[in-house]
Ligand SMILES: Cc1cc2nc3c(=O)[nH]c(=O)nc-3n(C[C@H](O)[C@H](O)[C@H](O)COP(=O)(O)OP(=O)(O)OC[C@H]3O[C@@H](n4cnc5c(N)ncnc54)[C@H](O)[C@@H]3O)c2cc1C
Ligand SMILES: Cc1cc2nc3c(=O)[nH]c(=O)nc-3n(C[C@H](O)[C@H](O)[C@H](O)COP(=O)(O)O)c2cc1C
């Protein structure tokens with residue numbers, strides 16, 4: 001069994017999975033149940049001056065019958081008394097000393113920061129996380145994403161925290177910025193020991209067309225909320241990956257955003273994350289998802305012959321390139337496996353209407369196959385296209401076939417095919433060697449790169 | 451189903467009321483989940499296997515998007531009997547049997563149940579909102595008489611009425627709906643659903659003249675004189691009896707009709723053994739109905755081997771699940787009576803010399819129906835098997851201005867085939883009148 005334990009800027013936990021700050025970490029009773037279920041750590045629901053929440057406060061985007069593909073909330077920080085939170089925190093740490101316990105904090109003035117950090121440390125937390133991310137409710141009060149979006153303010157508060165804190169300081173970043181490197185760098189320069197990202201994305205999850213109200217609806221009204229859940233993973237992957245690759249940022253990254261399976265977690269780690277936080281998936285399915293989060297991850301590592309999670313960390317990073325560095329001469333074509341094809345012809349229509357018109361069916365065979373002129377003009381991929389291709393063996397079959405000479409390898413067909421593995425992309429050996437756009441530019445005009 | 455009104459002609463103490471739906475209606479949630487599975491195939495094979503070529507991926511996507519009225523409209527445009535077809539179509543042999551999921555995981559989309567959900571929900575909405583799904587066009591000054599108020603005529607009349615044609619349906623029985631009302635198995639659909647559908651179809655403007663036997667009460671020729679066009683939708687004639695007679699012996703369709711529509715009808719007291727003769731779907735239906743009504747031993751006696759049966763395999767399998775047993779290679783000889791009561795049926799074993807006697811206190815004969823169009827005295831050309839000859843693409847008969855559809859042209863298929871015939875004939879009539887009008891206009 002691979003070793004899943006982590007050391008994240010001095011904070012250790014038996015596995016990389018922490019509950020993100022949110023409803024699942026609202027109380028000691030909950031966090032203890034989560035630790036009992038196997039969670040490696042928990043970032044407590046953000047503490048600060050207790051607030052008042054509104055209702056309803058959640059909204060979800062379903063895609064067909066896939067529930068909660070995206071999630072939103074307009075909840076604020078904790079609405080429970082600070083004293084109760086700290087008492088429970090201390091009890092949790094006492095009972096589960098091996099788990100990571102992190103206090104998420106959000107207050108305004110320098111004095112308030114000093115005070116709340118002291119009380120957090122007294123309660124026994126292993127680290128603090130500065131919530132500079134919440135995009136609703138708190139930012140209007142000059143906190144949350146109002147801080148996260150202002151690198152200067154962010155750096156100032158982060159340096160206070162460093163000054164007051166004897167435990168590691170994590171800064172939680174908001175994705176509601178043009179370039180994530182700016183707040184990331186500001187936090188690191190102010191001394192942050194680690195970065196957590198992403199917090200939620202400013203969004204309107206939907207509109208109730210009966211009430212004519214943005215969702216979630218508070219009575220007959222609504223406001224923008226913070227978007228999260230599976231749908232935001234690609235955005236989080238990009239941001240975590242960008243920070244991980246930046247040589248100026250050498251602090252560990254706690255990845256958050258849409259993690260619901262071990263595979264999501266492995267992807268974040270492969271792009272450079274050191275721990276993974278989860279909120280929506282737990283709100284959807286409960287703490288026990290930790291079982292396969294850990295079992296699946298360790299099975300994956302075992303299968304790859306990796307003895308520990310650290311071996312996976314950053315593995316995919318070097319393969320991330322700018323577009324201009326990608327190989328223009330790499331060529332693949334789609335292969336349809338007639339044995340598993342069920343004849344839905346989604347690939348056909350996707351290629352016809354949405355791509356390059358190179359899949360054909362017995363009802364609508366290729367023009368070229370009929371000896372008519374090619375239906376597409378202009379340059380294609382760099383192949384000298386032999387225009388004759390054999391008709392499929394069985395003209396009654398609904399299985400489409402790919403005109404290989406025309407296929408540009410975009411892989412749309414493989415993405416829409418409902419049968420796993422039925423359409424594969426096969427590499428076509430090329431005479432020419434690797435050449436990127438940047439190389440081409442350079443060859444054309446050596447000065448321009450100087 | 452469209453409405454619950456005017457089923458008053460039906461009494462509530464009918465035997466069919468004992469049956470439950472074999473495929474109960476979907477809740478909204480169930481429908482959404484099932485609709486979501488549909489792949490929205492291109493050139494979808496399910497559509498190709500629906501005789502009325504309903505755009506199935508489209509209507510399913512409309513259910514999924516929440517446009518249930520749109521889904522129903524998509525269905526009805528092609529098949530005005532979409533509500534009953536959703537219940538009675540042998541979908542395993544049609545749309546569902548062709549669904550691509552068959553080859554994937556063997557779990558095809560439940561197209562019939564989705565169709566039922568869409569049509570029932572939309573018709574309920576039509577009633578509660580008062581917004582009709584269809585608005586008939588203004589009168590175009592044409593009149594059509596339709597003979598028989600079965601699915602074929604009803605579909606044709608509804609399409610015509612929506613196009614502004616005056617459509618009069620002549621039906622010899624008091625209850626309209628043809629075999630949809632009196633024949634289809636009650637675990638698929640009961641008579642009130644069929645009558646409610648008839649009512650909805652007629653609500654678009656067609657008129658029903660019940661209790662009129664064309665050929666007896668009114669001559670075919672006089673209808674032809676009075677109307678711009680005629681549609682023959684008389685179905686089939688009486689069931690064959692194979693000379694099996696006497697107390698306790700029933701024609702299958704008569705027995706089914708009694709179960710479905712007769713007030714206070716009951717099986718003979720204490721009937722515990724029944725024999726059904728035949729190998730088609732009607733034989734299977736009555737066998738399954740008897741088993742479901744509590745007859746403990748139901749035997750299906752067929753004169754050839756199972757593989758030669760015209761009944762659908764899925765229907766036979768369902769009957770077997772209800773306890774029906776099949777006996778192959780038995781050619782019926784006679785009903786056996788003792789003391790005036792039925793006690794068995796005697797068979798000759800095919801390919802052997804044995805005479806087999808099966809004890810029973812109820813014998814149902816489902817040996818097919820004869821054709822019945824001859825009674826009309828219409829003089830249309832018929833095929834060798836007695837069905838009406840029509841031009842395939844238009845359903846025109848050999849007589850000018852006379853169309854036909856349904857069981858009387860195909861020898862007994864499904865409701866959906868009748869619905870397709872009705873629409874195709876209506877479309878051809880309308881097209882002919884349109885080009886006639888255009889011609890007249892051109893010639894000044
Ligand atoms: C027992 C049984 C079960 C069936 N189950 C199914 C099923 O599950 N699914 C399915 O799709 N199909 C089923 N069918 C077949 C289906 O019912 C028929 O295909 C369909 O009803 C044919 O419609 P039609 O309009 O052609 O004829 P019919 O339904 O037979 O209607 C003809 C109408 O014309 C009237 N008529 C006849 N002569 C005259 C006259 N001279 N004047 C006035 N009126 C006249 C009759 O009274 C009748 O009402 C079943 C049939 C039977 C017998
Ligand atoms: C209902 C709700 C409340 C949240 N509250 C907080 C919070 O108090 N502090 C905080 O830093 N993040 C909060 N978040 C953001 C999450 O910690 C996390 O960054 C975000 O949801 C993305 O992760 P996910 O896709 O796993 O949910 C909240 C999220 C949700 C859904």
Ligand code: SF4
Pocket residue numbers: 336337340341342343344345346347348398399400413416417418419422423
């Ligand atoms: S999408 Fe896949 S299953 Fe469907 S026709 Fe194309 S190859 Fe076959």
Ligand code: SF4
Pocket residue numbers: 499500501502503504506529532535536539541544545546561562565866
């Ligand atoms: S009418 Fe019948 S065959 Fe056609 S789609 Fe509906 S259920 Fe299937």
Ligand code: SF4
Pocket residue numbers: 344487488489490491494495496497506507510548549550551559561
């Ligand atoms: S074949 Fe099946 S999956 Fe495809 S459109 Fe028809 S019902 Fe949907």
